[in-house]
Amino acid sequence: MRYSTKNRLLSGSAIVTAAFLATGAIAQEAIIAFSSGELGATSYDPIRSSNLNTATSMIYDRLVEQDADQSFHPHLATSWEESADGMEWVFKLKEGVAFHDGTPFNAQTVADWIPDFIDTENAYLTAAIASVEVVDDLTVKFVMARPEPNLLYNLGSAFMGIPSQVAYDELGENYGVTGAVGTGPFKFESFDIGLETVLVRNDDYAWASDLSANQGAAHLERVTFREIPDQSTAFLELKTGGVDILLGVPTDFLEILAAEPDVSVIQMPGTGIIYMPINVTSAPFDDPLVRQATGLAIDQDAILNSVYNGVGAAAHNFLISSLPEATVADGLNVSHDPTRAGELLDQAGWMMGEGGARMKDGKPLEVKLFTENSTEFNRLTQVVQAQLAEVGMVADITVFDSSTIRDEYKADRHQLAVRGYDWNNSDILDWFFSGERLGYPNVSMWNDPEGERLNKIAMTESATSAQRIANFTAYHEYILSQYLFVPIYQPTTNIAYNATRVSVPDPVRGTRFRSQTLIDITMVE
Amino acid sequence: MTTRTMAARSFDAFARMSVGRAFGSTVGKIAGGFIVLLVLTAIFAPWIAPFDYAAQNLANGNTPPAWPHLLGTDEFGRDVLSRVIYGARTSLSVSGTAIAISMTVGMTLGAAAGNFGGFFERAVMTVVDLTWSFPDILIALIFVAIIGPGLTSTTFAIAIAYLAQFTRLTRAQIVRLKRETFIEATINLGAKPAHILLRHLMPNAIAPVIVVGMLAIGDGIVLEATLGFFGLGAQPPTPSWGAMMSSGTAQLFLSPWVIIFPGIVVAVTVIAVNLFGDELIRALDIRDRLRGA
């Protein structure tokens, strides 16, 4: 409360501001470095972009927010009701909410916004919504084409941050790059792709969700999000005061950070998996035996302990373990078993030759292993390479930058790749294994009728949450049974901050670091 | 046939005469000795290296220099000394091959331009002057972006980056020699142009080009290291001096020796190459001929 009064004073009079500065008030400006996983976003357009970073959630608000315990909390929607058959949802909207450009947020905004998703990469989010009806100014009704038990999750995702329709139409293709307008606690000021994004406080903000202690405008006046490609440089920046908050500290730095008196670390459960997709169309991986053996060659526990210092967890299937669909039938989880891997390769005709490489028909078992140019992946990939060598598979590493590697996937020039994703919902299975997206994101190049059938059931034919869980579990189990990838590691999210500069609420509410946390952050005086 | 024997013969004479003389001075002895030692190290790396360069021992990662890992271990527990020794192979072979390609193509282009003159010369020299004015690293980066990362593309990228230098130099030599009296005399005697080029011009032009090539190997090593630093050169686990330093600032904390030692080796090698090159220039007395180009 004290802060909102102060804010009003500050914005009310420039003289007062000057006086504050003169009396030694520190600049309310924080510098935040993105984690390496969210580098390279090219737009703040939540509707059309498939790659959004943390700063997006500062510009936009969502109808609902998901907390760390997976429960949903009201935000721009104050309450909602689902009809018994799941074919209708009614949302009551918050009053007095306005976009940064001054246009009001109301039921009509929602009705105009949902159809924007049609024919975009994110269309699946709203595919179940047949139409949106404006009941009154602050009540909106979704008429469903089919029940969608995942609707609240979708509405809470970053892609469903609500933009101003006026700005969205006005900027057209450039929306999200040259400008972005939402109702969030911070306004878009500038965006240098690949370098930094500057946001300034929305002084009128008074509609925070109950995940934040602060219900008014943010304490920070300006926030600069920097993209620092090298994680170790980002870490050095934090240590030397160039960055105040570091989203995504590599785990091998945790030990060093613990020794730094000024740096505090918050650990959150991770929301993704690091894995190795296998291109099933490329020999020798067209042979399921070789794919299975490849999975058994990877020692997840050794990687967890040596590369990640035991922080996080080993991954044994495609989903983070907090999701119910991650519990699969016995025998489908992938674990280290080099002996069995050797037997399978023998069975597939790849016999151990001299010099440690397996041979078949006079050809060595030599495969391509791609990875992205980052410290963490580089390191992990070399360990994977060594583990594959132990079962007699020679893997040749090529390191690409993130956009070239997509070209390689799309051109079907890859065999194995070490990569990661960040998404805490089982529909990620559809994203990476649907036959409609071969090359990228379906790096495994997997496309078969049974998979497509199970995908369709999971994505569109679940009426209730329980059914959805069952359907996705079945789809997940089928994918595991085909050996399309090797699970490696489940990271934790580590947020480090300079405690002499800022104070960050611990624990962070929500599933990840977002606007609800940022508006609670204060500068240390 | 003639070309090869001529070039070989003149190189032979060059080698006997000047290399011997370059070894004459103290600086030349030390620098030359170091280079010979390095080449031997590269050739006999498997016998010299105390450990397998690719053998990982994750539990033993980032250990500071001590017995038995004299230069410490990297993040994978691999022996840094062994990797530096094997790295000599990568660095020397990539740089050497690249400069050899660059020299051959550059000499051909430069000789052709200097000999034929006219539009051909102007076209070649326009492009050459332009690329010469661009930083070598930029040319190499663009080239690697076109054909993709790896040792082969690095080699070609370095070759292209230095092509302009050899073309300019050879052309300058040929143009200068053509004005000299003994060539004019040969022309007046009715010798064929090809004969003049191969028998008289090239053998005389070759010494400065070889010396510059020697110096360029030093630049090539630095360029290879820089590309390796960008992650574009040798792909892991193949050790290269540049790639060893590419894990960047992370290593400054965890294991600075992983960055410091390969850097020192690069610097010392390039200095040795430069010093020896200087001695060669002095021994051959061709400083003036180099300056004009």
Next chain:
Amino acid sequence: MLARYTFQRILMTIPVSIAISIVIFMIVRLLPGDPIDNLIRVGSSPAARAELVAKYGLDRSLIAQYFTWVSQMFRGDFGDAIVLRRPVADLIAQNLPYSLTLGGLAFLFSSVFGMILGTVSAMTRNPFVERFVRGFILLGSTVPGFWLALLLILLFSVQLGWFPVSGARGWDSLVLPVMTIGFGGIALVARVTRVALMDAGREDFVTLLHAKGLSRGTILRRHLLPHAMLPVVTILALRIGWILGGAVTVEFVFGRPGLGSLLIRALGQRDYPVVQGCLLMLALAVMLGTLIGDVAQAAMDPRIREAKS
């Protein structure tokens, strides 16, 4: 005479510019990958793809694309970035000041220290100073830039905490990058100054000045240094491309924006118009530098004017 030479020299840049523009245009077409891939929605129809291709004019013949590009350039329009979605001219205008500041300061730093070092080395008869300077020159021209940058970070940012590790906020973030680039430049300038001074020292008029009883300091300041300045300016003008584009390694290590890093990022994203724009800017700078260098040389040495005109 000089004006005529300069005019002719400027005329000569026209065919060179045409050659450059064609080379740059073709280089970009040789790049593998496709900017449309980075833009288009995964799994969208060939029709949608064709529409995008048509929108950026990538469906027309290479010759037509080239002429559109050139004619637009004459109107100051470098096209719009495909991935970054804004005018290329804006992007260049945004990044160029960073390159110019860094390059300019590095230029200044290396000229001042290089000339001092070169002068000391040429004037002093002390073998230790001589050896030190030679050693420094050797070191400066051989140490890889990125390694020097890492060592400077280790010392000044990590150990001493004097300067920031990366970024481009404030003057203090310039110190280490300028030192890194300048170090190599010092060696170059020192070498050129040393040679120029020693050459000038052998000229007859210097002997005459000595005979007239002028002090060594006066001769150096009034007569020798101005004489030696020209080769230094010439060599630096000729290397302007290195100053602008060669900073790419340093920009990468220190995470600074600039023309070099814009180019490298655009190469990665296959953003044709940006790559073209950056290369063109660099080429123009190089041509301008060569022009200045040649004219400076001609002003200094009349023989060049005669030989070339």
